[in-house]
Amino acid sequence: MAITVQKFGGTSVADAEKIRRCASRAIEVFKKGSQVVVVASARGKQTDELIADAMELNPDPPKREMDMLLSTGEQQTVSLMAMAMDAMGHKAISFTGSQIRMITDGAHGRARIQSIDADVIHRKLDTGHIVIVAGFQGIDAEEDITTLGRGGSDTSAVALAAALKADVCEIYTDVAGIYTTDPRKFPSAVKMGHISYDEMLELASLGAGVMHGRAVEFGKKYDVPIHVRSSMTDEAGTLITHEVSQMEGILVSGATIQKNLAKIGLIAVDNKPGNAAKIFAHLAGAQVIVNDIIQTEISSEKANISFTVGSADLADAKKAIEEIVRQVQCQDVFVRDDIAEVSVVGVGMRSHCGVADRMFKALAVAEVNIDSITTSEIRISCIVDLDDAEKALVAVCEAFELDKPADERTSPG
């Protein structure tokens, strides 16, 4: 029998009326002949309220106790949703992370799932229940409650879908799906019908795209089709799967712009083995998350090394670099915080040349200066002036026709 996992986020379950709407949606899928597992988040602003309650008592609360506190939000939602389904005449049962043995490591606040007891759920599904599982939470080997961190309920849902060998994991959100780019910045952006896990991962790492990377990684690893769709309509959203042949025709699937970035450059570093490692180990030790790194040789003895970080990490990064430059010999350090990064993502560029060329030409025509370029197999990113950010995004979107459905774009190459 088919199994559908449906995940409803906090805004989708914010009040009684919305909980009923989610319940109806699950029952509808059940009546079409699928077993249904629902994963739900805490209602509306509840997690924020609980955090505020905690802060009032302790500005730096123990992480174990924070997880104990926050996990109650999801537990409330799932029991309420079971009650709603019962009122609609449907058999339903709710479970905490502990009850389905959602075993995680002990990293409170950002725990990683290790295993799930699918049998508990199958038994209830097989007796005609809709099973409703508290998202975002698990339990570690000590029976301590853990939470999965940002995007945790998405990860719960995809992990459950994997454990249950579900046919699809539906992620309900307040947007209609994944767009070619942010519609607030490029209003003619269109919803993608289909995207690959790899592209979605790139988009997520670029700060775009509705879903958190960890959930997508899980989907990729266990081959779970993920359907991102709106909780307000019945319209199909965006399906995330492994790359399929039809995707090959699509050169670029989406584009993003990232602001709140800064770039730090080290000029003329001694080009000795281990110097770069020293720099980035020191940054990691200072809890700084480094995005792209560019290193270029300027002579046989010297190299320039630059990297980007989120603006929030800039102060820590600068401090760490000041500490390390004494050891690595470098002529000068510069910092730029007036930058943005425009990127295009697409599995099509694996097999087509000319993507970079088309992107650079578009930026040139728009008179956007490119500070630096980094690429992956399915991504090209350009650092540009912050003032040029919107203009750069629009130029790139137009160049790759991201205002048209994929099958209406002019052929790639």
Place this chain on the structure above:
Amino acid sequence: MAITVQKFGGTSVADAEKIRRCASRAIEVFKKGSQVVVVASARGKQTDELIADAMELNPDPPKREMDMLLSTGEQQTVSLMAMAMDAMGHKAISFTGSQIRMITDGAHGRARIQSIDADVIHRKLDTGHIVIVAGFQGIDAEEDITTLGRGGSDTSAVALAAALKADVCEIYTDVAGIYTTDPRKFPSAVKMGHISYDEMLELASLGAGVMHGRAVEFGKKYDVPIHVRSSMTDEAGTLITHEVSQMEGILVSGATIQKNLAKIGLIAVDNKPGNAAKIFAHLAGAQVIVNDIIQTEISSEKANISFTVGSADLADAKKAIEEIVRQVQCQDVFVRDDIAEVSVVGVGMRSHCGVADRMFKALAVAEVNIDSITTSEIRISCIVDLDDAEKALVAVCEAFELDKPADERTSPG
């Protein structure tokens, strides 16, 4: 090492400031050299709010889901209290009922405790933690969350004290202890220093006395001294223990008045074996809780049977009686809902005659008519007219000098 269990009710933990006060109180006892286990209820009106949330979705919610929902209230309190203690520089750890294996039967909403894993708690106590346990909740053999019903957190606390072989179970409330009678009705009532489990059970069953009967039963069964005291002061409250020799001198410990009662009488029932059993089995089947029963023979073939029920059960009781009188042959049925019951309770009356006499005289002098009388080994109750209720209570309290501390009363007998 000494172990103290402290239970804080909902009003004692209603906000951050109050949670801090409870935390301080626990730390204070710890610093005096006792290990400390705290049992806490849900904050303030939170349980009521959760019930309202449930009712909005389902006026008759499944009991399992209700327990799942309500148990989050206590879970929030205990994690917040652990954070408060951490902020005060003290090691603390919170546990759900599930985590300490507070195993109950599966009677959702009124579950009974079967066992507790004291080892989990001892391990944390032995490493210098204050352990904070969510009251009111347990888990059944299916790993479903259960709640213990009215007075549940008191029961959790006393059961934990029993399992841990604690030296005392302190129940913190918003009153200073157990009074000889309700101070709102007899303002010169005094706080008792000491009372026996049996007396407390009688008082609880008469609707008086701060603590729920189940918690007291647990204390009696496992010999746990229970100290009922105010969370607002350091003053000693009332200690509930087994009868001790000093109590023998106390004729009557307390007095109560119960209103919201009704009496149903069956006149001239066929006095055949099994007829009374039939009547009360039928009432039990209708979920009617019967208080006192009086049966008197009026001839060799006929008897009068009467009993009291809570006013809330009167309609159900009348319906059940109408059904059963067809089978048991009875001349007439009467109902009185204008009654009250005045009672005195005291282990001293076991060994002293004259208590009933003194009570009846006091009521006679006060011109209170006695409708009927029931007694147990340590209790005498009289049904009186509802209009006479206050007058009857005051007369009885004065007759037994319940406005004086026990050791200042004139000698019994």
